[in-house]
Amino acid sequence: MVVLGANSPIAQACLPMFLRRGYDLLLCARTLDKAQQVKAHLCAEGGWAPERIICRALSLSAESADGQAQALLNSVPDLCGLFTAVGVYAETCDQLSTAQAFDLTAINFTAQIPFLNRTAEILKLKHRQGQLQGRHKRGLIIAVSSVAAVRGRCTNYLYGASKAALSTYLDGMRQQYQDCAAVIELRPGLIATSMLDGRRLPALLIAQPQAVERALERALRFGSPVVYAPRFWGLLAFFWRLIPHRLYGRLKF
Numbered sequence: 001m002v003v004l005g006a007n008s009p010i011a012q013a014c015l016p017m018f019l020r021r022g023y024d025l026l027l028c029a030r031t032l033d034k035a036q037q038v039k040a041h042l043c044a045e046g047g048w049a050p051e052r053i054i055c056r057a058l059s060l061s062a063e064s065a066d067g068q069a070q071a072l073l074n075s076v077p078d079l080c081g082l083f084t085a086v087g088v089y090a091e092t093c094d095q096l097s098t099a100q101a102f103d104l105t106a107i108n109f110t111a112q113i114p115f116l117n118r119t120a121e122i123l124k125l126k127h128r129q130g131q132l133q134g135r136h137k138r139g140l141i142i143a144v145s146s147v148a149a150v151r152g153r154c155t156n157y158l159y160g161a162s163k164a165a166l167s168t169y170l171d172g173m174r175q176q177y178q179d180c181a182a183v184i185e186l187r188p189g190l191i192a193t194s195m196l197d198g199r200r201l202p203a204l205l206i207a208q209p210q211a212v213e214r215a216l217e218r219a220l221r222f223g224s225p226v227v228y229a230p231r232f233w234g235l236l237a238f239f240w241r242l243i244p245h246r247l248y249g250r251l252k253f
């Protein structure tokens with residue numbers, strides 16, 4: 001399992017589950033030292049064999065993403081799946097420069113496309129050649145989107161739009177690669193990580209990264225394509241979508 005954004009607390013919460021399910025890990029992160037610490041923690045706390053976890057440095061950008069995806073994914077002979085937790089947040093869209101807005105969109109969406117596509121192509125080929133077997137007879141493509149993808153909000157609509165683009169892309173991939181890959185979208189609500197730093201939010205709504213691991217576990221067990229973390233965000237999203245546009249445009253939250 002290739003993991004992008006492996007140093008993120010949300011990714012870290014999910015890693016033991018992949019190991020338990022028999023996947024070896026290729027952890028990709030901007031800071032290699034931190035990824036090595038994540039690996040050391042998994043081995044020390046979980047007792048996982050060090051040879052099951054490899055670390056690589058990887059910093060995504062729109063310009064280099066295609067080459068990076070080819071080089072990285074072609075170097076994994078027994079690729080079974082991709083998990084991407086890469087993302088950047090911005091609260092005040094109207095204060096971002098055009099370059100910053102393009103960068104955010106690239107990191108949250110466009111720069112991830114080559115990784116998603118190349119993984120799907122490899123899984124399709126392996127599926128045709130009967131190389132995906134046993135528990136892993138379909139590959140896995142898992143991406144961390146957000147409840148912000150459900151509807152735009154007056155503060156963070158650029159972030160929400162980039163995640164909505166990712167969600168729509170995953171919808172299409174799910175149809176196209178249904179034979180060879182389970183495509184799972186994780187939609188966390190508010191999770192206690194550095195992404196919430198500096199925001200005043202109701203403590204009641206904030207969950208720990210393990211909530212995302214539990215959501216992923218549900219998705220894998222029940223074959224759910226889209227899961228909210230924690231679960232109650234699914235209900236909120238349902239009602240959120242029902243608000244008529246005319247009324248929604250007059251709200252501010």
Ligand SMILES: NC(=O)c1ccc[n+]([C@@H]2O[C@H](COP(=O)([O-])OP(=O)(O)OC[C@H]3O[C@@H](n4cnc5c(N)ncnc54)[C@H](OP(=O)(O)O)[C@@H]3O)[C@@H](O)[C@H]2O)c1
Pocket residue numbers: 005006007008009010011029030031058059060061085086087088089107144145146147187188189190191192193194195196
């Ligand atoms: N926390 C929340 O409330 C929340 C809610 C909904 C969705 N999410 C999503 O969950 C995912 C994980 O976020 P998090 O909360 O765990 O916060 P985080 O620690 O900031 O995770 C973001 C990850 O993206 C990586 N990243 C950012 N820019 C990158 C780049 N140019 N190249 C490669 N990697 C890059 C970061 O790498 P470094 O570790 O090197 O900085 C980090 O590992 C994100 O996609 C986020 O949008 C979070």
